[in-house]
Amino acid sequence: MARMVTTRHKVISTAAAWLVGFLIFFPILWMVLASFKTELEAFAIPPSFLFFHWTTENYVTVQERSDYFHHALNSIIIAGGSTLIAMLIAIPAAWSMAFSPTKRTKDVLLWMLSTKMMPPVGVLVPIYLIFRSVGLLDTRTGLIFILCLGNLPIVVWMLFTYFKEIPKDILEAARMDGATIGRELIYVLTPMAVPGLASTLLLNLILAWNEAFWTLNLSTLEAAPLTVFIASYSSPEGLFWAKLSAASTLAIAPILVLGWFSQRQLVRGLTFGAVK
């Protein structure tokens, strides 16, 4: 970096950035603090910031009263299952389009993208009725199915942009050496594709974990993931803030950690490669 940056400039921008960052992060911090308060303290005015009686009782109550882990398990199964199935369908498709493109490849990709633009509410009625008549309402299978299809275009797109960056010469060399397509896939392509596969997996886990249209509309209790479980705290007034905060902290903690690891892929995945 050849540019001279004065110390004063650096101090000011550091201070400003930390202040703004803290303000944006504050609601999450405040929620985490509230989860360690008693219900009375969580509700108290003036609020106490650090000097309150720290307690973990909310975390215990959330599990005892409402079987938190049942819903957490649902979230894991639904997000994990839908992502894995989407990957299994998308990997061959993306591989094929990246390495044996035809004249229509671009159209196919753009068409896939356009299915993602369909507002879910536009097909809510038929999906709900189909689910009702075949008994998929409030089942994990149904939600896995819907979230898998919903995320499939993003998975294909992300994988495609990663696969396309793998130099083709290497494949040609492997072919010259007499590698079959199967061997080429396992020994040459897979190791080079792992970073792309991992970040696609990560981003789609996050998207599926936080999905809150289909989960709210198609599940109530048995299959309800954490999004729906948290929504049950929306019932009017009541001294539930500390418990709401505890449940929320547990619900977002794992995904926050995953999310922080996948910042860069986020840009790429959500803009379909339009911004890198």
Added chain:
Amino acid sequence: MATQQTQLLARTLLTPAVALLFIWMIVPLALTIYFATLHYNLLDPGSESFVGLENFRYFLTDPAFLASLQNTLVLVGSVLAITIILGVPLALLLDQQVVGLSIVRLMVIAPFFVMPTVSALVWKNLLMHPVSGLFAWIAHLFGLPAIDWFNDAPLFSVILIISWQWLPFATLILLTALQSLDEEQKEAAEMDGASAISTFIYITLPHLARPITVVILIETIFLLTVFAEIFVTTGGGPGLQTTNIAFLIYSQALIQYDVGSASAGGLVAVVLANIVAFFLVRIVGRNLEA
């Protein structure tokens, strides 16, 4: 050199994804179109009858539709304006030399990973509650009357929450774009004696034009169908004040069980989204060739 064999293989590998997405797109959409032409209420089974475009006439002339269309536009427009107007300076700030930048960036990006039901409920209760919320206490410190957010400015409250969720997205994309800006170009401008402001206007801003467009289009697609945040905070109320088109269709379908009218509404939503999608697909497609 694609032989016939590899071409066949390529097509076989592509087929499952294409077929699934095709079914996923065509079947529900065809059913929506079909239902939209029926008088069909789940509370009144067996009374289904063909009514032509009656449902569209009903949906489009329903005062609730106009109100929800207006709410949708206000919501999308405001969130876009807020996230971009705040996102550009924020991205510029994070592009400076900042001590501990990686931690600051983590704090800024965090809201995007919070599930919508959590952000909505935490804001509604812990922050915006008119008596015990933190905002009410801050207002009190300054001797101001507390605002009853969800009664006095319900739509604005929803907009505030959603903007908080999407500001990180806009910032992150703009920051990524800024980091790809050629440093030498800026240096050259500085050596030529360009002021910071004119460097910004003539070099940085044009460079940001495309990422800003991308942010606008992608946010619009998600914002057109905001649902969970409204579902858990206001339930569309008071009255229709926070009912957007997505929520209106939901309430017609799953509260009033009016399948016909909800389907007509669903098609209206599809058309609206497609107008935006048309432009986004073009921009992405252009990029695909480059």
